[in-house]
Amino acid sequence: MTTATDKQAFHARLLEIGNERYHDKHPFHAMLHGGRSTMTQVRAWVINRYYYQSRIPMKDAAFLSRCDDPDLRRAWRSRIEDHDGGVDEGGGIRRWLRLAEAVGLDPAYVASTRGVLPATRFAVDAYVSFVREKPLLEAVASSLTELFAPKIHSERIAGLLEHYAFADHEALAYFRQRLAEAPRDVEFGLAYVLDHADTAEKQDAVAAALTFKTDVLWSQLDALYSAYVMPGRIPPGGWDGEQGVVGGPTAREAAE
Amino acid sequence: MTTATDKQAFHARLLEIGNERYHDKHPFHAMLHGGRSTMTQVRAWVINRYYYQSRIPMKDAAFLSRCDDPDLRRAWRSRIEDHDGGVDEGGGIRRWLRLAEAVGLDPAYVASTRGVLPATRFAVDAYVSFVREKPLLEAVASSLTELFAPKIHSERIAGLLEHYAFADHEALAYFRQRLAEAPRDVEFGLAYVLDHADTAEKQDAVAAALTFKTDVLWSQLDALYSAYVMPGRIPPGGWDGEQGVVGGPTAREAAE
Numbered sequence: 441m442t443t444a445t446d447k448q449a450f451h452a453r454l455l456e457i458g459n460e461r462y463h464d465k466h467p468f469h470a471m472l473h474g475g476r477s478t479m480t481q482v483r484a485w486v487i488n489r490y491y492y493q494s495r496i497p498m499k500d501a502a503f504l505s506r507c508d509d510p511d512l513r514r515a516w517r518s519r520i521e522d523h524d525g526g527v528d529e530g531g532g533i534r535r536w537l538r539l540a541e542a543v544g545l546d547p548a549y550v551a552s553t554r555g556v557l558p559a560t561r562f563a564v565d566a567y568v569s570f571v572r573e574k575p576l577l578e579a580v581a582s583s584l585t586e587l588f589a590p591k592i593h594s595e596r597i598a599g600l601l602e603h604y605a606f607a608d609h610e611a612l613a614y615f616r617q618r619l620a621e622a623p624r625d626v627e628f629g630l631a632y633v634l635d636h637a638d639t640a641e642k643q644d645a646v647a648a649a650l651t652f653k654t655d656v657l658w659s660q661l662d663a664l665y666s667a668y669v670m671p672g673r674i675p676p677g678g679w680d681g682e683q684g685v686v687g688g689p690t691a692r693e694a695a696e
Numbered sequence: 697m698t699t700a701t702d703k704q705a706f707h708a709r710l711l712e713i714g715n716e717r718y719h720d721k722h723p724f725h726a727m728l729h730g731g732r733s734t735m736t737q738v739r740a741w742v743i744n745r746y747y748y749q750s751r752i753p754m755k756d757a758a759f760l761s762r763c764d765d766p767d768l769r770r771a772w773r774s775r776i777e778d779h780d781g782g783v784d785e786g787g788g789i790r791r792w793l794r795l796a797e798a799v800g801l802d803p804a805y806v807a808s809t810r811g812v813l814p815a816t817r818f819a820v821d822a823y824v825s826f827v828r829e830k831p832l833l834e835a836v837a838s839s840l841t842e843l844f845a846p847k848i849h850s851e852r853i854a855g856l857l858e859h860y861a862f863a864d865h866e867a868l869a870y871f872r873q874r875l876a877e878a879p880r881d882v883e884f885g886l887a888y889v890l891d892h893a894d895t896a897e898k899q900d901a902v903a904a905a906l907t908f909k910t911d912v913l914w915s916q917l918d919a920l921y922s923a924y925v926m927p928g929r930i931p932p933g934g935w936d937g938e939q940g941v942v943g944g945p946t947a948r949e950a951a952e
Contacts, residue, residue, distance in 0.1 A: 460932060461932040461933070558819075558908075558911035558912070558914070559818070559915045559919070561822070561911075562815070562819045562821075562822040562915060563814070563815065565822055565825070566818040566821055566822070569825060652814075654932065655814035655817075655931070655932070655933065656814070658814070659814050659815045659818060659919075659931065662815060662919070662922050662923075662929065662931055663815070663915075663922075665922065666918050666922040667918075673723070673918065673921070675911070675915065675918055676716060676717040676910065676911070677907070
């Protein structure tokens with residue numbers, strides 16, 4: 441049984457996890473939003489982050505597949521719709537590929553996920569497995585990094601618009617749209633978690649799930665930083681800075 | 697149907713994957729074996745690599761759990777025995793903890809896996825999931841990095857003995873033992889794969905599985921390098937260079 445005060449303290453505990461560990465504190469984002477990333481670094485980010493985007497609907501489908509409460513399924517399903525869009529148009533994945541095009545990448549190459557770093561795959565796949573395997577409460581809790589997303593999306597829109605020629609209304613549609621979607625999703629997820637984590641043990645499990653998810657996000661930036669920020673050590677099979685770039689070397693240099 | 701020539705060419709193709717991508721080529725190993733690692737880096741390696749060791753028997757149990765051929769299970773089972781040892785003694789995991797002790801770490805801390813980098817977990821867990829989910833032939837193929845292990849173990853034993861005060865017969869028992877075990881395991885796995893990959897499609901799947909496994913190994917060293925080699929960026933929650941070190945700062949400095 442949780443009192444209102446318990447809930448408030450638990451809510452504060454979750455916010456503190458984001459405060460300490462959310463990936464807005466990673467130096468890769470400071471570079472990206474501050475205009476200090478090369479186009480190769482921007483493209484590497486777009487290629488790798490696409491893998492995360494592409495697995496979100498699979499993660500949410502895994503969630504639905506384990507959920508025997510029709511009301512919970514109905515409330516959750518919009519997440520798949522938001523990312524996949526309709527048969528012919530819309531959806532976060534298509535908007536991300538517009539960003540890929542804007543930064544000079546072949547969207548078909550990005551969608552193939554061929555250039556994705558192994559470490560990105562491992563981190564993202566760990567998230568899908570987590571939602572497939574853990575108790576439902578922890579699966580919901582792992583989505584709560586969305587609590588911290590509006591701030592980073594706003595900073596990103598402002599930073600990219602200020603510093604990069606490719607950034608315009610169309611290229612950044614993904615982030616603008618998430619500013620509308622994320623608060624609704626997270627309001628539901630947060631209320632669910634605050635209601636259902638009604639023992640100290642469940643609160644600890646929820647906190648661990650949110651911590652795990654911050655690790656999933658942070659690791660992706662560590663991998664990008666390690667591979668593409670000087671002295672970059674691109675692992676075997678990682679994107680080489682050339683594959684999938686539209687127009688070849690000339691276009692590449694112009695874009696830098 | 698494969699001819700002897702096909703098999704030979706396919707065998708050569710597998711060796712070439714190791715030649716290009718096995719983690720003996722990673723700069724972290726060059727540092728470690730060449731005596732250029734600090735004790736903090738050696739300890740970070742021991743802590744993180746323990747996580748890999750600890751998951752190998754779970755990986756092999758996942759393999760057995762999917763395997764309906766008693767002969768294949770009987771041949772495979774020794775891998776679990778090699779790593780776990782008996783109820784009271786023996787086994788690779790206990791030998792690894794002796795190495796942990798030799799480098800000045802509390803074995804109980806290492807065994808808790810608390811200090812393991814998230815990226816290490818994600819990579820290793822991806823390996824366990826792979827063996828749990830993929831066709832049996834690919835699961836066998838993912839073990840074939842053992843083809844390349846004796847060389848790295850020999851180099852490691854020589855390099856550690858030459859360069860580090862902690863290295864002695866007892867501390868390095870894990871690697872000596874693997875020199876005896878790995879060739880037997882890999883002989884079986886290689887023969888299985890050469891016999892069963894009897895179409896071009898299966899050969900491609902085997903090559904992809906071995907490539908995946910080299911990614912699992914490489915990513916672990918990238919994560920170590922990124923966190924603990926200057927300028928190290930230890931991710932939130934990563935081992936801080938102090939936890940679990942026996943004797944505190946004084947012992948730490950002496951060991952450096």
